[in-house]
Amino acid sequence: MIKSLCKRTRFLTFLSFLLTIFFINNIDAAEGGPCKDYGDCDKFKYSLNDMESLQRGASTYINYCYGCHSLKYSRWGRVAKDLQIPEDIFFENLVFDKSIKPGDLMTGAMSDNSVNWFGVAPPDLTLVSRYKGDDWIYSYLRAYYEDSSKQYGVNNLVYPGTAMPNVLLSLQGNQRLVCKSVPVIANNGGEKRDENGNTITNEKCGFLEVQEGTGELTKEEFDTLIYDLTNFLVYVGEPIKATRERIGWYVVFYFLIFTALASLLYREYHKDYLK
Numbered sequence: 664m665i666k667s668l669c670k671r672t673r674f675l676t677f678l679s680f681l682l683t684i685f686f687i688n689n690i691d692a693a694e695g696g697p698c699k700d701y702g703d704c705d706k707f708k709y710s711l712n713d714m715e716s717l718q719r720g721a722s723t724y725i726n727y728c729y730g731c732h733s734l735k736y737s738r739w740g741r742v743a744k745d746l747q748i749p750e751d752i753f754f755e756n757l758v759f760d761k762s763i764k765p766g767d768l769m770t771g772a773m774s775d776n777s778v779n780w781f782g783v784a785p786p787d788l789t790l791v792s793r794y795k796g797d798d799w800i801y802s803y804l805r806a807y808y809e810d811s812s813k814q815y816g817v818n819n820l821v822y823p824g825t826a827m828p829n830v831l832l833s834l835q836g837n838q839r840l841v842c843k844s845v846p847v848i849a850n851n852g853g854e855k856r857d858e859n860g861n862t863i864t865n866e867k868c869g870f871l872e873v874q875e876g877t878g879e880l881t882k883e884e885f886d887t888l889i890y891d892l893t894n895f896l897v898y899v900g901e902p903i904k905a906t907r908e909r910i911g912w913y914v915v916f917y918f919l920i921f922t923a924l925a926s927l928l929y930r931e932y933h934k935d936y937l938k
């Protein structure tokens with residue numbers, strides 16, 4: 664009797680555990696996904712040991728973003744050191760205010776008037792990769808499109824109605840929403856054809872396309888630029904991340920060896936009991 668009760672409780676606990684996981688996973692889905700009109704966010708995989716990528720990201724950030732967005736939980740000297748940029752080169756090329764010292768926080772170059780200019784103060788981005796996610800940032804910065812009904816003439820599929828202008832427009836070029844004819848897919852998964860064997864197409868809208876010749880960078884170059892920029896924001900969100908992950912492997916390795924030794928020791932002691 665007690666045994667079966669115990670079993671039942673265990674089963675119920677397990678069931679509620681599964682249900683909790685199911686509901687937690689569904690919170691995002693219920694809101695239509697974090698990337699809104701863009702659909703699923705593009706996947707982003709950081710590479711925090713790629714110093715060149717991080718250095719390029721830092722340079723892009725300071726040149727194009729730092730004017731509005733501070734990184735007030737980071738210090739100049741720490742960024743230079745972590746990204747392996749010699750301090751003199753770093754300060755000469757990336758720090759425009761010559762009164763800044765390596766130990767200073769990156770408090771931004773914006774005056775307090777910014778709320779009046781944008782309606783919203785540009786948020787500090789030190790932790791943005793932690794609360795928005797790297798997939799979100801990577802998609803957001805590539806999802807601007809021309810929309811003459813908006814204040815800056817642009818809108819964003821990931822963050823509809825964003826108060827941030829498209830500051831990288833000259834690099835990316837003029838991106839627009841276009842319609843394309845796409846093949847109609849039949850129930851069996853193949854393309855639908857008419858009696859003459861021609862593919863039946865349907866007009867679908869909402870595709871992002873850059874007008875050729877309007878940007879300084881090609882699509883691949885622009886994607887790399889945003890990759891490096893996002894990679895840098897992931898680094899800034901947790902400067903110790905690369906080290907932490909490396910140490911994590913050592914710890915797992917240590918536990919494997921330790922378990923092996925402990926089990927050998929256990930076997931050795933156990934011999935005495937069996938006598």
Ligand code: HEC
Nearest residue numbers: 727728730731781783784785786791800825826827828830
């Ligand atoms: C001209 C000022 C300006 C510049 C330059 C600028 N931004 Fe912004 N940014 C804003 C404003 C204003 C917002 C707030 C938008 C809103 O909430 O509607 C914002 C929001 C964001 C957000 C969303 C943050 C959040 O918490 O919702 C990200 C990410 C971001 N910016 C990244 C960048 C990056 C990366 C650059 C450099 C390529 C950049 N921004 C350059 C003004 C700027």
